[in-house]
Amino acid sequence: MKRPEPAFAEPWHAQLFALTVHLNETGLFDWPHWADRFSATLKRHGVARELNGGDDYFNAWLETLEAVLSEQSLADPAQVDRIRNAWEQAYMTTPHGAPVRLI
Amino acid sequence: MFRWTVDSAARNAAPMPHDDHDHSVLPPDPALRVKALETILTEKGLIDPAALDAIIDTYQNKVGPQNGAAVVARAWTEPEFHAALMADATAAVSEMGFYGRQGEHLVAVENTGDVHNMVVCTLCSCYPWPLLGIPPAWYKSDAYRARAVREPRVVLSEFGVTLPDETKLRVWDSTAEVRYLVIPRRPDGTEGWSVDDLAAIISRDAMVGCGLVTVPA
Numbered sequence: 108m109k110r111p112e113p114a115f116a117e118p119w120h121a122q123l124f125a126l127t128v129h130l131n132e133t134g135l136f137d138w139p140h141w142a143d144r145f146s147a148t149l150k151r152h153g154v155a156r157e158l159n160g161g162d163d164y165f166n167a168w169l170e171t172l173e174a175v176l177s178e179q180s181l182a183d184p185a186q187v188d189r190i191r192n193a194w195e196q197a198y199m200t201t202p203h204g205a206p207v208r209l210i
Numbered sequence: 211m212f213r214w215t216v217d218s219a220a221r222n223a224a225p226m227p228h229d230d231h232d233h234s235v236l237p238p239d240p241a242l243r244v245k246a247l248e249t250i251l252t253e254k255g256l257i258d259p260a261a262l263d264a265i266i267d268t269y270q271n272k273v274g275p276q277n278g279a280a281v282v283a284r285a286w287t288e289p290e291f292h293a294a295l296m297a298d299a300t301a302a303v304s305e306m307g308f309y310g311r312q313g314e315h316l317v318a319v320e321n322t323g324d325v326h327n328m329v330v331c332t333l334c335s336c337y338p339w340p341l342l343g344i345p346p347a348w349y350k351s352d353a354y355r356a357r358a359v360r361e362p363r364v365v366l367s368e369f370g371v372t373l374p375d376e377t378k379l380r381v382w383d384s385t386a387e388v389r390y391l392v393i394p395r396r397p398d399g400t401e402g403w404s405v406d407d408l409a410a411i412i413s414r415d416a417m418v419g420c421g422l423v424t425v426p427a
Binding site: 112113114115116117118119121122123124125126128129130131132133135137138139141142143145146149150153157158159160161162164165166169172173176181182186187188190191193194195198199200201202203204205207209 | 233234235236237238239240241242243244245246247248249250251254256257258261262263265266269270274311312314333334335336343344345346347348349350351352353354385386387
């Protein structure tokens with residue numbers, strides 16, 4: 108019997124999906140609103156080239172979630188950049204095999 | 211200090227090319243951005259990391275096409291359930307324990323000798339998660355989303371499905387509010403099969419309308 112395909116091709120696809128579903132379930136936004144916004148991002152990204160259903164799709168998803176959270180004053184873009192860079196530094200300075208944490 | 215430049219190549223390169231630094235493997239840029247969002251929202255008390263893990267576990271390990279297959283096999287074998295499913299699929303499947311997380315409505319569409327149904331979401335990727343799990347990459351691609359409506363017979367042929375010319379083809383466009391489950395035709399030669407044996411031959415693609423159910427040789 109064929110092994111089932113993994114539900115998510117990359118761990119971050121799964122993390123991003125779960126984060127969005129969780130925020131919807133806690134009432135931060137309703138799903139039709141999310142689908143409208145996400146559809147608009149996909150449409151915009153898809154003007155220049157044909158998007159694949161993997162990284163292209165989830166990059167559009169991430170851009171949409173960042174925009175929604177920024178509009179709701181829950182995560183402003185400068186703060187997201189700063190913490191993203193802090194995570195990068197943490198990965199770069201954590202010995203291989205040790206848990207990576209923000210300092 | 212060494213600084214990794216995040217460019218499009220690096221995004222797709224995992225793990226990163228190894229250099230002489232003994233550090234952890236750097237995740238791609240979007241993964242770092244997702245971690246940043248999680249950090250910010252956790253600090254604000256808006257998310258529960260354990261809830262995120264539970265959602266991932268559900269969709270990676272628990273929810274998948276086996277749920278939809280159980281529904282279809284039951285519809286094939288229990289006329290009363292079949293009638294209930296066609297009349298109000300949302301209620302019929304919730305009785306089996308399958309609920310939509312986003313409060314969406316489920317509609318069952320049945321293939322017959324005259325009509326073949328096929329499902330797409332032209333705008334994004336709405337999909338009956340509780341019954342089929344996370345959609346495959348092809349369902350989310352621009353190619354499928356655009357072509358399923360424009361040239362469905364060509365798309366079907368790429369899945370290896372050729373329908374007689376006289377079979378009508380209906381393409382259903384999913385939305386955030388309404389999701390569709392295709393009830394494929396039960397193949398000949400399965401009379402007297404158990405529900406479990408039937409469920410085992412019902413594929414995800416058949417329940418999206420991009421495949422037919424066949425008896426394994």
